[in-house]
Amino acid sequence: MEIALARTFLEIVGSGSFIRATERLHVTQTAVSVRVRTLESLLGRKLFVRSKSGASLTAAGEEFLRFAPSLVQLWERARHQVAVPPGRRAVIAVAGELSLWNPLLLEWMVWMRRSAPQLAVRARVALPQLLMDQVGAGIVDLGVLYAPQQRPGLKVELLMKEKLVLVTTARGRKAVRGADYIYVDWGPDFAAQHNLAYPELASPGTYVDLGPLGLQYILRAGGSGYFRQQAAAPHLRSGKLKLVRGAPEYLYPAYAVYPEDADPKLLMPALTGLRHVAKLQQKGSRSRR
Numbered sequence: 001m002e003i004a005l006a007r008t009f010l011e012i013v014g015s016g017s018f019i020r021a022t023e024r025l026h027v028t029q030t031a032v033s034v035r036v037r038t039l040e041s042l043l044g045r046k047l048f049v050r051s052k053s054g055a056s057l058t059a060a061g062e063e064f065l066r067f068a069p070s071l072v073q074l075w076e077r078a079r080h081q082v083a084v085p086p087g088r089r090a091v092i093a094v095a096g097e098l099s100l101w102n103p104l105l106l107e108w109m110v111w112m113r114r115s116a117p118q119l120a121v122r123a124r125v126a127l128p129q130l131l132m133d134q135v136g137a138g139i140v141d142l143g144v145l146y147a148p149q150q151r152p153g154l155k156v157e158l159l160m161k162e163k164l165v166l167v168t169t170a171r172g173r174k175a176v177r178g179a180d181y182i183y184v185d186w187g188p189d190f191a192a193q194h195n196l197a198y199p200e201l202a203s204p205g206t207y208v209d210l211g212p213l214g215l216q217y218i219l220r221a222g223g224s225g226y227f228r229q230q231a232a233a234p235h236l237r238s239g240k241l242k243l244v245r246g247a248p249e250y251l252y253p254a255y256a257v258y259p260e261d262a263d264p265k266l267l268m269p270a271l272t273g274l275r276h277v278a279k280l281q282q283k284g285s286r287s288r289r
Contacts, residue, residue, distance in 0.1 A: 111276065141258065182205075186211070
């Protein structure tokens, strides 16, 4: 079976639509339809029921969903291992959201070099949706992000608890009431809670969807906004930022995502290091409060 057939199947399941799957796969709708018909012919069963609202799985499709992630992941692992560099036993591909690379994943890479030198590391930055897609497709062995989706064949593990806190370059709570407020998109859960706490800020003057960008912006231009406590900590200690006392704080934990059937010899050293580094960062964060 061509791996592209299984990938296409998973994209349709994940997006709930043939049309959205074509956009994510960057192919024509005809190509997606041909792949599905080919897969159904190989399996001898109809996999999808199409309707105006999208595509749903048949009983046979539900059954194939149990195996499709493993097929794709196995292929990607084989592809990685063929490219193992000299002196290394295996390759592990890791992806994380941009704001998690410094310091968490940077420290993890240092730990891997010292404690698991037998593994070659392939590291990349990815947006959450793409990251989840790549872990599900077996392109990435281990993903680190803030708001993972629950998907078949993938395990989600809490790494560390993080908080979003309101900080400002000015003084007092009134700093969040004006045009100097910057709204950072921390996801739908944060948006709902933020709208309840600050209905007057439903249409902020400045909006960004990347925390590190927003933080650097207020450090240079002035203003206030919600940011990760660990990212804001050094600027709070230096006095460049001030914590807005009495403002709501929101939980924003970080998670590891990996295939349920991952090779333990490959995954466990990386996961052990990630847990170790996350624990040290949590302790360090508490000691600085």
